[in-house]
Amino acid sequence: MVLKIKGAESRWKNLPMSKSGSRIAIALCVLGLATVGGGLFYSLKMSRKEPTAAPTPVASPVVTAVTALGRLEPQGETIVVAPPPTLGAAKIAQLLVKQGDRVAAQQTIAILDDRDRLAAALDRANSDVEVAIANLQIVQAGAKTGDVNAARANIARLEAQLQGEMTSQQATIDRVAAEVRNAESEYQRYQQLASGGAIAAIEVDRRRLERDTARESLNEAIAKRNQTQNTLQQQIKEARSTLNSVAEVRPVDLVKASAEVERARAAVKQAQAELAQAYVKAPVSGQILKINTRPGESVGQTGGIIEIGQTDRMVAVAEVYESDIGKVKEGQSAIVKSENGSFRQSLKGVVSEIGLQIGKRSVLETNPAADVDVRVVEVKILLDPADSQRVSSLTNAKVLVEIQLNL
Numbered sequence: 001m002v003l004k005i006k007g008a009e010s011r012w013k014n015l016p017m018s019k020s021g022s023r024i025a026i027a028l029c030v031l032g033l034a035t036v037g038g039g040l041f042y043s044l045k046m047s048r049k050e051p052t053a054a055p056t057p058v059a060s061p062v063v064t065a066v067t068a069l070g071r072l073e074p075q076g077e078t079i080v081v082a083p084p085p086t087l088g089a090a091k092i093a094q095l096l097v098k099q100g101d102r103v104a105a106q107q108t109i110a111i112l113d114d115r116d117r118l119a120a121a122l123d124r125a126n127s128d129v130e131v132a133i134a135n136l137q138i139v140q141a142g143a144k145t146g147d148v149n150a151a152r153a154n155i156a157r158l159e160a161q162l163q164g165e166m167t168s169q170q171a172t173i174d175r176v177a178a179e180v181r182n183a184e185s186e187y188q189r190y191q192q193l194a195s196g197g198a199i200a201a202i203e204v205d206r207r208r209l210e211r212d213t214a215r216e217s218l219n220e221a222i223a224k225r226n227q228t229q230n231t232l233q234q235q236i237k238e239a240r241s242t243l244n245s246v247a248e249v250r251p252v253d254l255v256k257a258s259a260e261v262e263r264a265r266a267a268v269k270q271a272q273a274e275l276a277q278a279y280v281k282a283p284v285s286g287q288i289l290k291i292n293t294r295p296g297e298s299v300g301q302t303g304g305i306i307e308i309g310q311t312d313r314m315v316a317v318a319e320v321y322e323s324d325i326g327k328v329k330e331g332q333s334a335i336v337k338s339e340n341g342s343f344r345q346s347l348k349g350v351v352s353e354i355g356l357q358i359g360k361r362s363v364l365e366t367n368p369a370a371d372v373d374v375r376v377v378e379v380k381i382l383l384d385p386a387d388s389q390r391v392s393s394l395t396n397a398k399v400l401v402e403i404q405l406n407l
Contacts, residue, residue, distance in 0.1 A: 065402050066327055068379070069339065069361075070318035072397045074309030075382065078289060082304030083112060084277055089298045090114055092305065099291050103282045103308070110293075110305050115278040122271040129264040136257035151243035158239055162232035169225035176218040183211035286310040289395055311392040314383050316349065318401035319361050319376035328354060332403055334381045339398040343391055351403060352382035379403070 083090050094111040097103060187207040194204045289311075292303040299305055316336045320328055328351060336347040355378040381401060383391070391397065 063327075063405065065404050066320060066324045067400065067402050068318040068320045068324075068376070070316050070336075070381075070399050070401045071362075072314055072316055072336075072391055072394050072399055074286065074289075074311045074395060075313040075315050076284070076310050078307050078309045078395065079283060079286075080292075080304035081109065081280060081283065081306050081308055083280055083299055086274075087112065087114060087277055090278075091298050092293055092295045095291070095293075095295050095305075097288050097291075097306065099288050101288045103286065103288065105282060105285045107282045108279050109282050109288075110280040112278040112280065112299075115275070118271065118275040118278050122268065122275050125264065125268040125271040129261065129268055132257070132261040132264040136254075136261055139253045139257045147246050148243065151239060151246050155236060155239040155243065158232055158236045162229065162236065165228045165232065166225065169221065169228060173218065173221045173225060176214065176221050180211070180214040180218050183207070183214040187211045280305055282308060284308065284310060286312075287392070309395060311395070312388065313385070314388040314391055314395075315352065316347070316381040316383060316399050316401055318379045318381060318403070320379050320403075322358055322375040322377060325354070325377045325379075327405055328379055328403055329406065330354060332406060334404065335402045336381060336383065336387075337400045337402070339400050342394050342397045345390070347383050347387040347391065347399075349381040349383040349387065351379060353380040355379065 090112040092110055093113040093115065095109070096111070097109045103109060187204070187210070190199060190204045190207045193199045194201055286308045287310075288306055289309050290307040291305070292307065293299050293305045316334070318334075330351050330353070332351045334349050334351060336349060338344070358375050358377055361374055361376050379401075381403075
């Protein structure tokens with residue numbers, strides 16, 4: 001803004017041109033006065049404006065809930081039922097349930113094709129027990145009466161044979177000894193005759209040969225008697241040992257027979273256990289959620305035969321961010337909604353369990369830009385009984401969980 005002074009311009013023009021210095025001075029004065037006046041006018045105008053109000057501080061929002069993605073599953077999780085690995089690649093012979101059936105704990109749900117083979121093994125084990133018991137009874141009863149009598153008769157026969165042989169051979173010895181004495185006497189007589197020249201020397205030699213032959217016969221008879229005596233006495237000794245072993249019930253035989261019985265009974269128990277494995281039973285009461293193996297198919301250890309869950313009470317497994325888990329406590333109420341419209345009404349429940357491990361997310365968001373490697377903690381929400389019944393057939397349904405914080 002420029003402040004004009006009335007009459008100043010006309011007076012400035014009326015000044016004589018010769019006085020140019022005075023005109024410049026006057027012009028500078030007029031310009032200074034205009035500048036000062038403009039500043040005063042602006043200051044006065046600004047002072048009349050209303051003061052600007054101070055900005056009102058905005059309060060930070062209060063967090064009242066923690067939200068997380070999750071899934072529905074039966075209380076106690078889904079159980080995969082499979083035969084034990086010891087049966088190898090067993091096949092299904094009969095499947096006794098269908099999807100949706102409700103079963104009781106220990107109810108038979110399938111029969112494997114190994115059943116007949118294992119049943120035959122059990123029958124064989126039972127037969128082995130009967131044989132072992134019979135052997136034990138034989139040992140306990142001792143030897144047969146006929147065996148004992150036969151052993152005693154054998155001893156008597158050997159003793160009689162010994163007595164007869166000794167008598168017969170002793171008679172032979174006595175006879176040969178008499179021949180030796182007679183030959184000795186003849187030899188001495190012929191020796192005297194030969195010394196008187198009555199007979200030739202050859203006769204003496206003949207009698208000496210007869211004496212020596214008789215002596216050899218005597219020695220042979222004595223040796224034969226001794227050999228026969230020793231042989232029969234040894235046979236009698238062995239026969240008596242046989243009698244003792246037949247008649248005696250040794251404790252070690254009883255122990256051995258008893259051990260055989262126990263081993264056979266243990267084999268029966270093992271066969272019973274193996275046969276029981278051919279009947280696949282439900283571990284808990286619940287509902288058949290899925291059938292993974294049909295009759296005639298081999299059972300895989302990962303998929304199992306069936307999947308079972310206790311759908312009478314459902315839980316929502318929420319995957320809460322690691323940064324939010326400190327706000328979640330057991331007993332807090334929660335609201336569960338369907339992420340994909342599998343059910344319409346909201347479900348109610350309470351926090352029943354907070355996981356002890358931090359892991360990666362398993363329930364993925366629909367947003368492709370979401371961080372799939374985010375770290376989460378599983379929190380289980382036990383649904384109200386009425387709500388559990390409404391979603392009992394929606395295992396693994398994707399849900400949005402809102403946990404109410406106790407402020």
